[in-house]
Every structure is written in structure tokens, then in C-alpha cells.
Amino acid sequence: MINTTTKKHLISKTLDEFFLSVNNAFRFVIQYFKQVLIPPFHFSEIINQCFEIGLRALPLITLTGFIVGVVFTKQSRPPLEDFGATSWLPSLIGIAVVKAMGPLVTALICAGKVGSGIGAELGSMKVTEQIDAMEVSAINPFKYLVVTRVTAAIITIPILSFYCIVVGLIGSFINIHAEEATSFIAFYKNAFSTLNFLDLFTSVIKSVVFGFTIGIVGTYKGFNASQGTRGVGKAANEAVVMAMFLIFMEEMLIVQVSNWMRSM
Amino acid sequence: MENQDIPPKIDSTVPVIDIRDLYKSFDDLEVLKGVDLTVYKGENVVVLGRSGSGKSVLIKILVGLLKPDKGDVRVLGQKVDMLEEKELNALRLRIGFSFQSSALYDSMNIRQNLEFPLKMNRKNISRKEINRAVEEVLNAVGLEDKVDQMPAELSGGQRKRIGIARTLILKPEIMLYDEPTAGLDPITSFEINNLINQMQLKYNTSSIIITHDLTCAKETGDRVGMFVEGKFTKVGKFEDVFDTNDEHVKGFYNYNFIQ
Numbered sequence: 117m118i119n120t121t122t123k124k125h126l127i128s129k130t131l132d133e134f135f136l137s138v139n140n141a142f143r144f145v146i147q148y149f150k151q152v153l154i155p156p157f158h159f160s161e162i163i164n165q166c167f168e169i170g171l172r173a174l175p176l177i178t179l180t181g182f183i184v185g186v187v188f189t190k191q192s193r194p195p196l197e198d199f200g201a202t203s204w205l206p207s208l209i210g211i212a213v214v215k216a217m218g219p220l221v222t223a224l225i226c227a228g229k230v231g232s233g234i235g236a237e238l239g240s241m242k243v244t245e246q247i248d249a250m251e252v253s254a255i256n257p258f259k260y261l262v263v264t265r266v267t268a269a270i271i272t273i274p275i276l277s278f279y280c281i282v283v284g285l286i287g288s289f290i291n292i293h294a295e296e297a298t299s300f301i302a303f304y305k306n307a308f309s310t311l312n313f314l315d316l317f318t319s320v321i322k323s324v325v326f327g328f329t330i331g332i333v334g335t336y337k338g339f340n341a342s343q344g345t346r347g348v349g350k351a352a353n354e355a356v357v358m359a360m361f362l363i364f365m366e367e368m369l370i371v372q373v374s375n376w377m378r379s380m
Numbered sequence: 381m382e383n384q385d386i387p388p389k390i391d392s393t394v395p396v397i398d399i400r401d402l403y404k405s406f407d408d409l410e411v412l413k414g415v416d417l418t419v420y421k422g423e424n425v426v427v428l429g430r431s432g433s434g435k436s437v438l439i440k441i442l443v444g445l446l447k448p449d450k451g452d453v454r455v456l457g458q459k460v461d462m463l464e465e466k467e468l469n470a471l472r473l474r475i476g477f478s479f480q481s482s483a484l485y486d487s488m489n490i491r492q493n494l495e496f497p498l499k500m501n502r503k504n505i506s507r508k509e510i511n512r513a514v515e516e517v518l519n520a521v522g523l524e525d526k527v528d529q530m531p532a533e534l535s536g537g538q539r540k541r542i543g544i545a546r547t548l549i550l551k552p553e554i555m556l557y558d559e560p561t562a563g564l565d566p567i568t569s570f571e572i573n574n575l576i577n578q579m580q581l582k583y584n585t586s587s588i589i590i591t592h593d594l595t596c597a598k599e600t601g602d603r604v605g606m607f608v609e610g611k612f613t614k615v616g617k618f619e620d621v622f623d624t625n626d627e628h629v630k631g632f633y634n635y636n637f638i639q
Contacts, residue, residue: 249483
């Protein structure tokens with residue numbers, strides 16, 4: 117039986133740890149914004165990381181984007197047929213894929229594939245003293261490992277989102293074309309007819325924010341890993357869970373803000 | 381307590397590391413409890429002690445990886461904990477740190493591991509100079525044929541050697557070895573001990589060698605410091621340190637394999 121004093125002690129300890137970790141995470145983010153503006157910029161390492169992230173996620177994004185396009189089209193068709201509105205299908209798919217599915221699906225896949233990879237890689241470097249080795253060689257490990265990876269994620273994930281949107285629309289077009297022999301030009305015009313600049317801009321901003329989130333959470337968890345190989349697994353796992361949670365929160369917030377801007 | 385019985389080959393007028401009354405704790409655990417130590421130019425000082433006694437903490441403070449709670453730590457005349465980041469990095473370039481785990485970068489091959497500190501710290505260095513430096517340090521550790529291998533393909537002893545080579549490429553004035561022979565067979569340990577002595581002679585480095593291996597201490601140390609419960613019980617020649625009735629020191633000696 118845990119007595120009241122022990123319970124209070126546990127609660128206060130948990131709260132202390134929570135606020136301490138929030139404070140550490142906040143300082144980590146601030147440090148990124150400080151260091152990203154100061155040379156050296158390690159451009160070659162950023163490009164290298166862009167390829168790493170892109171190549172890691174590309175096959176899965178191709179497959180998932182295509183399936184999302186096909187499945188969403190198949191599922192949306194029957195209700196639209198009930199209202200005799202199948203001609204709206206490309207527009208509906210355009211809105212769904214460009215505004216929501218493309219950036220969100222890409223971000224979730226990258227959180228799983230890229231975020232966990234970054235968390236595990238940096239976690240392993242931390243527990244095997246490779247990060248300390250950089251520091252004692254007068255190399256700034258935050259700049260070389262964190263800034264390059266987060267910047268690469270910010271650059272790459274919007275590109276992957278765009279790619280996912282294109283693949284999703286191709287999947288949708290193939291499905292519609294099989295049913296109704298619609299031309300690609302007609303499909304394309306319809307898909308983008310209801311989208312405006314704000315929709316496209318919001319989609320890009322979302323991808324940038326998601327990229328930053330995946331990069332910063334992965335590097336933060338990896339950089340602060342401890343307890344040997346167990347800590348590496350924990351860092352990778354927490355990087356995925358935390359990034360996914362934050363992505364959903366950000367999605368909700370950005371949609372709210374864009375709706376508010378639309379109504380202005 | 382420090383015995384100033386410095387071997388004649390060492391220049392005892394030039395201290396490169398000077399530690400006075402050093403304290404360090406982690407939460408409630410007091411690790412260093414008033415450490416005093418001076419290392420002179422060209423001297424190898426061995427810090428002997430049990431695992432978990434705070435030996436590694438001591439050398440991590442010397443390179444600024446950890447901050448002391450109290451005390452005066454001077455390396456090459458500079459007070460380490462008072463340095464700005466730029467000054468600290470400039471000092472770090474003059475110190476080589478060989479990690480217990482070797483800490484080779486897994487994602488890079490041996491050449492890239494060795495080139496990395498050079499490329500990052502000497503912006504205008506030419507490819508020719510880099511190749512020459514890599515060749516020289518690999519030659520010094522006797523592993524010229526491993527240049528294109530990955531760290532995972534090397535044995536424990538080879539990894540240690542490459543770790544030492546990586547620190548030597550920046551031509552440090554001070555070498556800090558953290559458990560250089562831990563986990564190695566006696567023959568490989570013997571080779572590493574020889575390598576440490578060769579580095580001292582060839583590059584005229586001053587070194588602190590952290591170990592619990594008495595053979596390593598005897599073969600590499602000009603002086604030996606016995607580290608017990610967060611401070612030195614005695615610093616001096618190997619034979620003098622163990623000529624004592626202190627039960628911790630005698631116990632450490634008796635449990636080791638050379639008696």
C-alpha cells in the first residue's frame with residue numbers, strides 16, 4: 117500500500133519531471149533557431165540528410181499515397197451517386213488529398229519511418245559516446261547532427277507531401293477513368309477548381325510545420341537518450357509517438373486558423 | 381596528497397594539467413571529493429581505481445564535458461570551467477581524448493572517421509594534406525590496411541587504435557586515455573600499452589591514463605595515482621604507491637593478476 121506522503125511525493129516528482137522535460141524541449145527548439153542562423157551551415161550534410169529522408173520514405177509514400185487516392189475515390193462514389201453528384205468526385209478528391217490527406221499521410225509515414233530512424237541513430241550515437249567524441253574534437257554536435265537533420269526534414273517533407281498529392285490524384289484518376297473514361301485534363305481541372313491560393317498555401321505551411329516537428333522531436337529524443345541500448349529503443353519509440361501526437365494537434369490548429377482566415 | 385617524485389626525464393617546471401581541490405556530485409552522489417593532481421609536460425600519469433570510483437568523471441571535467449562543482453582546474457594554463465565556447469574549443473583541439481568505447485562514428489569508414497576532425501576544424505586544408513595526415517596516423521598505430529573498412533568490421537583492439545589515431549590527427553599536446561585496455565586480451569593490451577608509450581616519445585605528449593589494469597599502469601605510467609573514494613590516496617612511482625598498509629590499495633593490488 118502506498119501511503120499519502122509517498123503518493124504526494126510521486127505526484128510532485130512526476131510533475132517536476134514533466135515541467136523539466138517541457139523546459140528542456142523548449143530550450144532545444146530555441147537552440148535550433150539560434151544555431152540555424154550561425155555559420156558554418158554544413159550544406160553538404162543537409163543535402164545528404166535530404167536524400168536520406170527522401171529515400172527512406174519514398175517507397176512507402178508512393179504506395180500509401182496511391183492507395184489513399186484509390187480507396188478514397190471508391191468510398192466517396194456511392195454517396196455521391198445517391199445524390200446524382202458523381203461529377204463532383206474530382207473536386208472532392210482534390211480538396212481531400214491536397215488540403216488534408218497529402219500532408220497528413222506524408223507526415224505520419226515520415227514520423228514512423230524518418231522520426232524513429234533519427235531518434236535511434238542519434239540515441240545510439242549518444243550512448244556509444246560518439247556525440248561526446250564530436251564535442252571533444254571541437255565539433256558542435258548540435259549544429260552538425262540536429263540542425264542539419266531538422267533543416268533537411270523541413271525541406272524534404274513538403275516535397276514528399278507534394279509527391280504524395282500527385283500520386284494520390286493519379287490513383288484517384290485511374291479509378292475514375294476506369295468507371296467513366298474521364299480525360300486527365302478534365303479530371304485535373306475539376307480537382308483544382310474548388311481550391312484557392314489559401315488552400316495550397318495552408319497545405320505547404322502544414323508540411324513545413326510537420327517536417328520541423330518530425331525533425332526536432334526525433335533529434336531531441338535521440339540527443340537525450342540514456343540507459344544504453346534500452347534507451348535507444350525508447351528514444352526511437354518516443355520520437356514516433358510524440359511526433360504523431362503533435363502532428364494531429366498541429367493539423368487541428370492549422371485548419372482552425374485557415375478557416376478563421378477564410379472567414380475574414 | 382601528491383608525491384612530487386617526478387622521473388628525471390620529465391620537465392617538472394612546466395605543469396600542463398593542474399587540479400586543485402576538485403569536487404563533483406551527481407544529485408546526492410558525491411563522486412569527486414577534493415582531488416589534487418599535477419601533470420607535467422611529457423609525463424604519463426596513470427589514475428588507478430575501481431570501476432565507478434569517478435576516474436572518468438575527472439578527465440571529462442578536463443575537456444569541459446562536465447562542469448566541476450568546486451575547485452580549480454587548469455589545462456595548459458587555462459581555467460577550463462571559465463572558458464567561453466570558442467576558447468574551450470580552441471583548448472580541446474590541443475587535447476586528445478581516447479574513449480573507453482573508442483566512440484568511432486559508425487556511419488563512416490575509417491578514412492572518414494580520421495578525416496572528420498581535420499575537415500571540420502581546418503577549413504583550408506588541401507586533399508593532399510588530409511591524405512598525408514591520415515597515412516601518418518594510421519602508420520603510427522600500424523593499421524594502414526584498414527583505411528577503407530567500417531568500424532564494425534574491426535576487432536576491439538583495432539577500434540581502440542583507430543580511436544587513438546583519430547585523436548592524434550589533430551596533433552594534441554595532451555592525451556587522455558579512458559580505460560585503454562578494458563575488455564582486451566593480454567597480447568592486445570600489451571600492444572596498446574606500447575602504443576601509448578610510443579605516442580609519448582614520438583609526439584612528446586603528456587597523458588592521463590585511466591585504468592584499473594595494473595599491468596597497463598606499470599608499463600605506461602611515469603607516476604601512478606591511486607584513486608579511492610573520490611580522491612587520490614597517493615601519487616608517485618608504481619612501487620611506492622603499493623608500498624603501503626592502506627587496505628583499499630593493498631586489496632586492489634592483491635585482487636589484480638600481477639602480484
